[in-house]
Amino acid sequence: MEDINHVTCIPLWDCLLVPLNGDVSDAQADALMTEVLERIQRDECFGVLVDLSGVWTLDSHLCSVLAQLSLAAKMMGARTVLSGMKPEIAMTLEAMGIELRGIQTVATLEDALGAMGIRRVREASEDRDSRAVRQLLLGSVDEKQER
Amino acid sequence: MSDDQEDLRVPIETESDLNHARMFARETCKLVALRGYKAQKVVTAVSEVARNIARYSHGGEVRFRVDADNHCIIIVAEDRGPGISNLDEILAGHYQSRTGLGRGLLGSRDLADSFDIQTGAEGTRVELSFRYGDKAWKTSTT
Numbered sequence: 001m002e003d004i005n006h007v008t009c010i011p012l013w014d015c016l017l018v019p020l021n022g023d024v025s026d027a028q029a030d031a032l033m034t035e036v037l038e039r040i041q042r043d044e045c046f047g048v049l050v051d052l053s054g055v056w057t058l059d060s061h062l063c064s065v066l067a068q069l070s071l072a073a074k075m076m077g078a079r080t081v082l083s084g085m086k087p088e089i090a091m092t093l094e095a096m097g098i099e100l101r102g103i104q105t106v107a108t109l110e111d112a113l114g115a116m117g118i119r120r121v122r123e124a125s126e127d128r129d130s131r132a133v134r135q136l137l138l139g140s141v142d143e144k145q146e147r
Numbered sequence: 148m149s150d151d152q153e154d155l156r157v158p159i160e161t162e163s164d165l166n167h168a169r170m171f172a173r174e175t176c177k178l179v180a181l182r183g184y185k186a187q188k189v190v191t192a193v194s195e196v197a198r199n200i201a202r203y204s205h206g207g208e209v210r211f212r213v214d215a216d217n218h219c220i221i222i223v224a225e226d227r228g229p230g231i232s233n234l235d236e237i238l239a240g241h242y243q244s245r246t247g248l249g250r251g252l253l254g255s256r257d258l259a260d261s262f263d264i265q266t267g268a269e270g271t272r273v274e275l276s277f278r279y280g281d282k283a284w285k286t287s288t289t
Contacts, residue, residue: 026165056190059254060195060250060251088183088187096257098250098254
């Protein structure tokens with residue numbers, strides 16, 4: 001049976017994507033720290049992307065764990081970026097005077113990937129379509145020639 | 148019926164009870180249609196005071212009550228000691244806990260609309276109030 005405190009770590013090229021969801025327990029926060037640091041060493045990760053879009057509440061303890069994680073990851077040569085913090089959570093942390101110093105935070109996961117130097121490169125759809133048409137036509141020409 | 152009998156109670160012994168306390172806080176917010184930032188403040192403050200009980204005391208409980216007359220949620224976190232010896236230092240923002248932030252009690256004070264704390268060797272009692280709805284604030288517990 002899967003451990004209830006299991007933390008999902010998704011390898012993404014040379015980075016690690018860690019989506020946090022729901023009500024993060026203290027046990028899960030501890031597991032997060034251990035799991036991510038082990039994966040940084042094992043998979044030789046260069047960056048850690050912690051996505052908070054699914055997190056319900058961020059209290060001072062979880063902030064402290066994220067700050068410790070960021071610092072420990074940095075010592076191991078990996079950069080940590082937090083993304084997807086909800087406005088109401090950001091406002092609550094601000095009201096409590098929590099600054100998350102030393103951790104880079106960005107609005108979206110896309111921004112986090114960008115911060116790691118990962119960018120989207122999409123082939124122009126026109127090129128793709130014309131190539132597909134050309135393949136079809138050439139295919140049909142080849143078939144006729146074979147006959 | 149006394150107020151205590153109407154309270155929802157969540158016993159806090161260890162840090163694993165915190166999820167339960169936060170769940171009750173969310174449900175209480177839902178009950179009075181409190182959403183977004185206002186609900187987030189309630190849940191976060193509950194998490195902070197409940198953690199203080201789990202980490203520093205010999206156990207206790209968090210109680211939730213909706214005061215419909217005054218349009219406020221009242222949360223009482225009470226433990227069985229040993230009390231907070233450096234309360235002034237904590238509330239002045241000069242204290243840093245072993246986890247580094249030391250913002251738990253101070254943070255819950257900053258989030259609540261009213262905050263009251265009584266501490267002694269027998270235990271600590273923290274009372275927090277959060278307004279909801281548009282009704283003007285009539286009472287203060289401090």
